[in-house]
Amino acid sequence: MEITFTLNGKRMTVETPPDRRVVDLLREDLGLTGAKECCGSGECGSCTILVDGSSRLSCLMLAAQLEHRNVVTVEGLAADETLHPIQEAFIQGGAIQCGYCTPGLVMATADLLKRNPRPSRTEIREGLSGNLCRCTGYQKIVDAVELAAARLQGDGK
Amino acid sequence: MRKRPQIGVSFPRIDGRSKVTGREKYAADYFDGDFVWAGVKRSEQPHARLLGIETEKARKLPGVLAVLTYQDITGTNRQGYVRKDQPVLVDDKVRRYGDALALILAEDRSVLKQAQSLIEVRLEPLPAVFTVEEALADGAPLVHEDNAHGNILSDISVQKGMGAAAMESCAVTIGHSFDLPRQEHAYLETECGWAHVSESGQLVIVASTQSPFRDRTEVAFALGLEPERIRVIAPYLGGAFGGKDGVTVQDLLALAALNSGGRPVKMWWDREESFLAGVKRLSGRVCYRLGTDAEGAFHALECTIDLDNGPYEHLGGEILALAVEHAGGPYRIPHTYIRGRCVYTNNPAGGPFRGFGAPQVSAAMEQMVDMLAAQLNLNPLEIRTRNAVRQGDRNCLGVTLTQSTGAMDCLERLSRHPLWMERAEWKKGAGSWKRRGVGIACLAHGSGYGPIVPDYANASIELTSKGAFRITCGVSDMGQGNASTYLQIGGYLLNQECDGLELILPDTERTLPSCSSAAGRTTYTYANALIGAATALKQRIYEKASDLLMAGSTADFELLPGLVRHLPTGRDVPLSALATNMAPTERVSVHHWRAPVCREPVNAKSNTTLFGLPHILFSYAAHLAYVEVDELTGRMEVVRYLAVTDSGRVINPQVYEQQIQGGIVQGIGYGLYEDYKVENGRSGTPDLSTYLAPTALDAPDMESITVELHEPTGPFGLKGVGEIAISGPLPAAANALADACGIRIKRAPFTPERVLAALNLKKDNPF
Numbered sequence: 061m062e063i064t065f066t067l068n069g070k071r072m073t074v075e076t077p078p079d080r081r082v083v084d085l086l087r088e089d090l091g092l093t094g095a096k097e098c099c100g101s102g103e104c105g106s107c108t109i110l111v112d113g114s115s116r117l118s119c120l121m122l123a124a125q126l127e128h129r130n131v132v133t134v135e136g137l138a139a140d141e142t143l144h145p146i147q148e149a150f151i152q153g154g155a156i157q158c159g160y161c162t163p164g165l166v167m168a169t170a171d172l173l174k175r176n177p178r179p180s181r182t183e184i185r186e187g188l189s190g191n192l193c194r195c196t197g198y199q200k201i202v203d204a205v206e207l208a209a210a211r212l213q214g215d216g217k
Numbered sequence: 218m219r220k221r222p223q224i225g226v227s228f229p230r231i232d233g234r235s236k237v238t239g240r241e242k243y244a245a246d247y248f249d250g251d252f253v254w255a256g257v258k259r260s261e262q263p264h265a266r267l268l269g270i271e272t273e274k275a276r277k278l279p280g281v282l283a284v285l286t287y288q289d290i291t292g293t294n295r296q297g298y299v300r301k302d303q304p305v306l307v308d309d310k311v312r313r314y315g316d317a318l319a320l321i322l323a324e325d326r327s328v329l330k331q332a333q334s335l336i337e338v339r340l341e342p343l344p345a346v347f348t349v350e351e352a353l354a355d356g357a358p359l360v361h362e363d364n365a366h367g368n369i370l371s372d373i374s375v376q377k378g379m380g381a382a383a384m385e386s387c388a389v390t391i392g393h394s395f396d397l398p399r400q401e402h403a404y405l406e407t408e409c410g411w412a413h414v415s416e417s418g419q420l421v422i423v424a425s426t427q428s429p430f431r432d433r434t435e436v437a438f439a440l441g442l443e444p445e446r447i448r449v450i451a452p453y454l455g456g457a458f459g460g461k462d463g464v465t466v467q468d469l470l471a472l473a474a475l476n477s478g479g480r481p482v483k484m485w486w487d488r489e490e491s492f493l494a495g496v497k498r499l500s501g502r503v504c505y506r507l508g509t510d511a512e513g514a515f516h517a518l519e520c521t522i523d524l525d526n527g528p529y530e531h532l533g534g535e536i537l538a539l540a541v542e543h544a545g546g547p548y549r550i551p552h553t554y555i556r557g558r559c560v561y562t563n564n565p566a567g568g569p570f571r572g573f574g575a576p577q578v579s580a581a582m583e584q585m586v587d588m589l590a591a592q593l594n595l596n597p598l599e600i601r602t603r604n605a606v607r608q609g610d611r612n613c614l615g616v617t618l619t620q621s622t623g624a625m626d627c628l629e630r631l632s633r634h635p636l637w638m639e640r641a642e643w644k645k646g647a648g649s650w651k652r653r654g655v656g657i658a659c660l661a662h663g664s665g666y667g668p669i670v671p672d673y674a675n676a677s678i679e680l681t682s683k684g685a686f687r688i689t690c691g692v693s694d695m696g697q698g699n700a701s702t703y704l705q706i707g708g709y710l711l712n713q714e715c716d717g718l719e720l721i722l723p724d725t726e727r728t729l730p731s732c733s734s735a736a737g738r739t740t741y742t743y744a745n746a747l748i749g750a751a752t753a754l755k756q757r758i759y760e761k762a763s764d765l766l767m768a769g770s771t772a773d774f775e776l777l778p779g780l781v782r783h784l785p786t787g788r789d790v791p792l793s794a795l796a797t798n799m800a801p802t803e804r805v806s807v808h809h810w811r812a813p814v815c816r817e818p819v820n821a822k823s824n825t826t827l828f829g830l831p832h833i834l835f836s837y838a839a840h841l842a843y844v845e846v847d848e849l850t851g852r853m854e855v856v857r858y859l860a861v862t863d864s865g866r867v868i869n870p871q872v873y874e875q876q877i878q879g880g881i882v883q884g885i886g887y888g889l890y891e892d893y894k895v896e897n898g899r900s901g902t903p904d905l906s907t908y909l910a911p912t913a914l915d916a917p918d919m920e921s922i923t924v925e926l927h928e929p930t931g932p933f934g935l936k937g938v939g940e941i942a943i944s945g946p947l948p949a950a951a952n953a954l955a956d957a958c959g960i961r962i963k964r965a966p967f968t969p970e971r972v973l974a975a976l977n978l979k980k981d982n983p984f
Contacts, residue, residue: 093243094238094240096455098455100487135239147238150237151237156236156237157696157879159237159696160404160696161405185913185916186914192910192912194456194879195875197881197882197919199878200875
C-alpha cells in the first residue's frame with residue numbers, strides 16, 4: 061500500500077506492504093540504518109525513533125501505522141552536519157563505546173528531556189531503563205543526559 | 218577538530234560523531250544492491266547421529282536460491298582454534314541444540330523461515346551428557362569420539378612447594394565450593410556479516426569480528442580455499458566482549474557467497490539465534506581449601522576447577538589455564554595445588570568472554586579470603602594487605618612477578634578512600650527492612666597470550682601524498698576505543714592535529730596482520746608497534762627535510778602540524794611538499810612488535826600442550842561495593858562502587874574509565890542478575906526478556922581511581938585494562954551481602970529468590 065508520512069522533515073510517500081516493520085522500512089528500504097535492531101521484540105530500545113515527538117520502538121511498529129505521522133530518526137535529529145545538544149553531550153561525556161545502543165539512547169533522551177527538562181539522576185535512569193547498553197555501565201550516559209539537560213535549559217555548561 | 222593529542226589527557230573518540238548521528242556503518246548495516254539473505258537450519262536435538270537431510274522441498278520453494286549441506290563443502294568443514302572440532306555444517310553428528318545443519322539462500326527473511334521448516338533432517342538420537350559429572354562418568358557417551366582424552370578437553374594441574382600436603386601444617390583452614398553460571402555476552406549487535414565474490418574472484422567478507430586475520434585462515438581451512446583469495450573487513454563492532462573472537466558467521470557467509478550466483482549475501486542472526494548459537498562464559502564449579510598460619514599469612518591453597526565447555530573447543534583449554542593461573546589471586550601462597558578440567562558436554566558452547574577464566578576463580582577466592590578473615594578476626598583489608606603480592610614475589614604457579622605489581626598500591630589507595638573510611642556510618646543509615654553491607658575484593662589479571670602463541674602486531678604509518686599521516690590498524694575496535702587511541706598516540710608522536718591524521722580500520726587487504734582484539738593486549742601490543750613505526754617515519758622525514766634544506770644533519774628538526782621545521786633557521790617544509798619528494802614506498806613505515814613472554818618453568822602437568830600460561834604481565838585492582846538488601850523481597854542492590862586499578866599509565870582517561878565502568882556493570886550482571894539457564898542442553902533463557910542484563914536502574918554510580926605505576930614494557934607505561942574490572946563485583950557484592958546479613962550464597966547470581974531463601978534459612982537456624 062501507499063503510505064504518506066513525514067520523515068526527518070520531508071514529506072514522502074512510499075509503496076510498501078502494510079505489515080512491513082518500520083525498522084525494516086527505515087533500514088533496508090530507505091537506507092536509514094541509524095535505528096539499530098538488536099532484539100526485534102521491544103526489549104532493548106536500540107531501534108527507538110520519534111513518532112509525533114514521542115519515542116517509539118520501530119521494531120514493534122508496522123509501516124501502516126506511520127500514515128500521516130511525523131517520524132524523526134537519529135539521522136534527522138539535527139540539521140545537516142550539525143549536532144543536537146544531546147548528541148554533543150554524548151560525545152563530550154564519553155557516553156559512546158561500541159555505539160550500537162547510542163542512536164536509540166539519544167532518541168529516548170530527546171523524549172525524556174521533552175517530558176522532563178530537568179530530570180534527577182534517578183529520573184534519568186528510570187527514563188532510559190528501556191534502553192540496554194552493554195558497554196558503558198550507564199554512568200557516562202547519565203552524565204551526558206545531565207549535561208544535555210543543562211545546556212538545553214541554557215545553563216551555559 | 219584542531220587539537221593536538223597528548224598522552225594522559227582525554228581525547229574525544231574519533232568514532233563519536235559518526236556513531237551518535239547514526240552514520241557509522243556496522244556489519245549489520247549493509248543492505249546494498251541485489252543481495253540475498255542467508256540463514257541456517259539448526260538442530261533441535263542435543264546429541265544425534267545425522268542420517269540424512271532432505272532439502273528438495275525447501276529448494277523448490279519460490280524465492281529460495283539454494284539449500285546447502287556439508288556435501289557442498291569441499292574443504293575440511295572444520296572450524297576452531299586449537300582443536301578444530303566444530304563442523305561448519307554438521308556432517309557426522311549433532312552435538313548441541315542449535316548446531317548448523319543446512320544453509321539456505323533466499324530472497325527475503327520470510328522465505329528463509331519457511332524454507333527452514335521444509336528441510337527434513339533425519340537424526341538418530343544419542344545419549345547425551347549435560348553436566349560435568351555425567352561427562353566424566355565411566356562409560357559416558359562421548360561428545361567427540363576422536364578425542365584422545367574422552368570428554369576431557371583440557372586437564373591441567375599445577376603444584377607449588379609442598380602442594381596440598383602443606384594444608385596439614387596450617388593453623389586455620391577452611392573449605393568451600395562455589396557454582397558459577399553461564400554468562401551470555403548479549404552484545405547489542407548480534408552476529409552478522411555481508412559477503413560477495415568480486416569480479417576478480419576474490420571472496421570479500423565484511424563481518425562483526427574481533428579477529429579478521431585469523432578468520433581468513435579459518436575460512437580457507439574450512440572451505441578449502443587459498444587464504445589469499447579471501448579478504449576480511451572488520452568495521453566497528455556493536456560489542457563483542459570475546460564472543461566474536463573467532464568465526465561466527467564467517468564460514469557460513471563465505472559458503473553462501475560462493476553459491477549465490479554472484480549476488481552479495483547477508484547473514485544476521487536474530488537475538489534468539491545469537492543466544493542459541495553464540496558462545497557463553499563457561500559455567501563451572503570451583504572447590505577451594507585455603508589455610509593460613511596463626512597470624513593470617515596464607516600458607517596453602519588447594520583448588521579444583523571444573524568447567525563445562527559445551528561441545529566445541531573455542532579456547533576452552535586456554536580459558537581453563539587462565540582460571541588455574543588466577544586461582545590464587547594476587548597473593549603470596551607458598552604451597553599450592555590447583556587442578557582444572559575443562560569438559561565437553563552437549564550444552565551450549567562455551568567460549569571467550571571478558572575476563573576469560575579469571576572471573577570464575579576470583580569469585581571464589583575473594584570470598585574464601587573474607588571467610589578466613591572472619592575466622593581469624595581480621596578485617597578484610599588487613600588480611601589482604603598481609604598477603605598481597607609485591608614485585609619479585611611468586612604467584613600461585615610459582616612464577617616470579619617481574620613486572621610492575623600494584624596490588625598493594627591499590628589496597629593502600631582503597632584504605633584511604635572515604636567509601637572505606639566511612640563505611641560504618643553508611644551502614645547505620647539503612648532504612649527499615651533494609652540491611653547494608655560493604656565488601657571488597659582484590660584482583661589480578663594477566664594479559665597477552667602466554668608463552669607459546671606469538672602475541673604480535675604490525676603497525677604501519679604512511680605520509681600521504683597530501684601530507685597527512687595515515688595509520689593502518691589491523692586490530693578490531695569492538696567498542697573499547699582502541700582505534701581512537703591509536704590515532705591519539707600517532708598524533709602525539711608525530712605532533713599532528715586530528716585533521717592531519719587518518720585511520721584505516723581492519724581489512725586484511727589494506728592493513729597488516731595482527732593478533733585479535735582480545736586478552737588485554739589490544740593497545741599494549743599494537744601501540745608498541747605503532748611507536749616503532751612512527752619513530753622510524755619521523756627519522757626518515759628529518760632525513761628528507763635535511764636533504765631538501767641542505768641542512769647537513771638530521772639534528773634540530775621538529776615536526777609541527779602539517780610541516781617539519783629546521784629549528785636553528787626557522788625554515789619550514791610543508792609535509793605535502795616533502796611527500797612529493799618521496800617515493801610511495803619511502804612514505805610508509807612498518808614496524809613489527811612481539812610481546813615479551815614468561816620463560817620461567819612451571820611445575821604443571823597438562824594432557825595437551827599448555828598454551829595459556831604463564832603470563833608475564835598482570836594488571837591489579839582493589840574493588841569496594843556498597844550493597845543494600847531488602848529483607849522483605851530479597852532484592853540486593855549495589856548502590857556505590859569503587860574500583861582502584863593498576864593497569865599502568867593511562868593514555869586516555871575517558872576511554873580508560875569507560876572500560877572500568879563497563880566492566881563493573883557487566884560484573885554486577887554476572888554476580889546479581891545474569892544466568893543463562895540450561896536444562897538438558899536446552900536454553901531456559903532464550904531472549905532478552907528472560908535473560909536479565911543490567912539496565913540503567915541496576916547500575917550504581919561508580920568511582921574509578923588509578924594507580925599509575927609505570928610498566929616498562931608497555932607503550933608509555935601502559936598495561937591492559939579491558940578485562941580486570943569484570944572479576945570484582947561478584948565477590949565484592951557477595952562479601953557485602955555477608956557483611957549485611959551474615960549469609961553466603963554459594964551459587965551465583967544472587968537473585969532475590971536465593972537471597973530470600975538464605976535469609977529465611979538463617980532466621981530458622983540462627984546459630
